[in-house]
Amino acid sequence: MSSVAQKRSFGAAFWDWMTTVDHKKIGILYLIGGGFFFVLGGIEAMIIRLQLLKPNNDLVSAGLFNDLITMHGTTMIFLAAMPILFGFMNYIMPLQIGARDVAFPFINSLGFWMFFFGGLFLNISWLVGQVPDAGWTSYASLSLASTGHGIDFYAIGLQIAGGGTLMAGINFLVTIINMRAPGMTYMRMPLFTWTTFVASAMILFAFPPLTVGLFFLTFDRMFNGNFFDHTMGGNTIIWEHIFWIFGHPEVYILILPAFGIFSEIFTIFSRKRLFGYPAMVFATVLIGFLGFMVWAHHMFTVGLGPTANAIFAVATMAIAVPTGVKIFNWLLTIWGGSITVTTPMLYALGFIPSFVMGGVTGVMQGAAPLDYQLHDSYFIVAHFHYVIVGGVVLAILGGLHLYWPKMFGTMLNETLGKITFIFFFVGFHCTFLIQHWLGFWGMPRRVWTYMDGQGWNTANMISSIGALLMAIGVIVLVINIIMTVAKNQRVGNDPWHDGRTLEWAIPSPPPFYNFTTTPLVRGLDSVWIEKSEGNMTGLTPAEPVSDIHMPNGSIIPFLMTFGMFVAGFGAMYHQETSWGLPVLIFGLAWTFVAMSARSLQDDLGFHVTKEEIQRDIDNARKGGQF
């Protein structure tokens, strides 16, 4: 590797991306992978809405519809929202704390490949024609009754992808604890880093239950286990508990990083410090903590009894308090600021009313007796799309516009960005607002079709039209990205001019070692402080220029994961075919050999010499960048 840009063959570039352990490249890989699955999940959503456009529609069959809703949910949560957020975490968080990479670059790469192969495994089900069809929650009685290999794809695919997520979470935790630049105390960390930290801690505790649950399901379906088979002494309610003990924290794992991104956007485009920073941090931690205490509010109608329902109802409502604190702190951040409405700011401004509406319907459903009516109706569909699209997806789109120049050194077109926003935002409210009423009017969720004469026709039509508008927004975004890449107009360190945190003081895109010298941090919003005191580079070095130790790339993570991928097929087919068991053993052995190779290999990395770094600094000065 060299810091000097060279012309390379396609093969070499491809190999570089396959073997990279650079957090920035892995971040981009996550974005590409997640973006691909986002489009896939979006297409599934469009087919769902087309099917529900009118009563008694038969665009898709009942079975295919269940495949679509299951894959839409699973894809959007596990393969789109989380990986895209991981992309931002990977790329931005180390820059924000002044680190040169994450704590475990090798594991970072392994985590990405596990996500990728897990997602691939899950979606191969479409090619096989046996698709998961028990909903993204895969409640046990239905998932055990489901014929074909659909649910097997779900169980094994998510197992592989979930392992990658767990690794990434641990990696981020260790990175934030150990690799902060001198002076970057916990209470000086940018809020996106804080939310990454809390979300990672939640991953650490929430994903093991999912792993266990999926193993139970795998054993029940493929190895004659009886964990959930009530005729053999198992219990299906256990699956619901296990799933939601993971599943509820999961929604906070998604929304917290989104909160982080919005906190960055509000401060940059209001030119103002985050209002009540300590309260924001405390609220984040509290949400993370309470997030584990409320899983049974997904199960109010299971029949847990009034005492359990009452306790979980009150606990659920309590979460509204720290979330409310966050909303008001954001409002007071823009209050008295100097607001400029750029595309990222537009997304952040759109987020506040959307998310508040999603939040309050959440509290309404927290009232257990009311939830008896709203549960599993279209009201809940509206609610969780309001928080996930109105919160997470708006953050992803806003974050994409905000960080695109930092990642690729070019600006996405602002006009097209605003057009995307308008289509997406209007489409989003058009699609989901009316669904609250569909729920009130008695329409259950996950229905393949509905009869005429129930008063649902117009509302469903409106909802489907909204989905179309959202799709147009996404298409404009894709056009924007293609045009931006084609034009390739380079930008400087701080294209938004009011960057406050460390990532805005280094070149766009940053050199592979990030910081020529580790920065010294003197407070919250380090770059803002330096600049307001007249240091226009925005950075104060904490050390003289010296050799930098960097890790080597490796193909082993790819190979390791490939073994698991192969083993998954073996496990799935071992009961009906003779080749299943050998393939299972071969895949696991392959992974084990790859792990051994990693353990036995002495890979000490390499050094970027002082001279190379000095040359980069001189080049940057000549080019006009500090």
Added chain:
Amino acid sequence: MMKGLKKWRLFSLLAVLTVFLAGCGQQELSTLLPAGQVGKDQFKLLMLSSGIMLFVIIVVVAIYVVALLRFRRSKLGDDFIPEQTEGSQKLELIWTIIPIILIIILAVPTVYYTYKLGDVKAMEEVDDDGNAKHLVVDVTAKLYWWEFEYPDLGIVTAQELVVPTKEKVFFNLKAADVKHSFWIPAIGGKLDTNVENLNKFYLTFDQESKGLKDGVFYGKCAELCGPSHSLMDFKVKTLPRDEFNTWVKNMQATKDKPVVANAAGEEVFKTSCIGCHATSGAGEGGSQGPNLAAFGDRNRVAGFLKHDEKELKEWIKNPQKLKPGNTMPSFENQLSDQELDDLADYLLGLSVEQ
């Protein structure tokens, strides 16, 4: 651009209001027009929580709009550097305490109603003669139909629940195959039918269903249960107590005095259908297919098709096409057209109400 956005907001607000006022849904299946005490209690909670939440939304939007209008860079000038406020303990305390108060206002009735609606102690009560004081219905959800057994009355029916008005009716819920969920939106909230345990709750039916559009309330399965989840509808007929008593008597009588509208049809039934379907409403549940004793009185074929001869014959010919994944086999090639006509005639004549 922002101006356009504001106008759009105003428009959307108006649209929401219109929808809100016009949008109470249809009486036979809307939670906004509750026809039973349970649904009314839940509606009260809905109104209370909506009120609180609307207040929150208004406060947030007000601050938001004022901030957006007052603090635009285009007004303040490009060079304006705002004061870097760290925070305000007083303000932060206010917006911690007020939400806590709002939550408490909502939490108290929530806990009260949770216990009220969860109270099924009266289910076991008996009068001096040892007879149950309250009507109890055992509901069994199956792929994709509903069985309603009245254990104390010795009768069983399917797809159409018949209950008396103005009294508590208790339910024992369970599923026979995979998990379903029992929901009558206009009457009250849902409760899951689990595979491994009985769930108990009560509903009250305040309104007679006679005046409704189809003469019945609509019931739904609310838990994904397979391909035909969306077709797993049932209907609820609510009668005054004395009419209900008559209905019960008639049902009990079907044991000895079967209704035969078409003798040839009965023959077909006896050779082809009787393995799974009973035509006597007296007895216990647990049969393979829905009990047909009151079939002629029903509102729908298979829970969702129009209740006429044409649809009925279509259904018998190819149930898998109409309701994929259900357990009824196809009779398309097994019955002649004549046999089908007779059978349909016979089935539609199975009535306890005429």
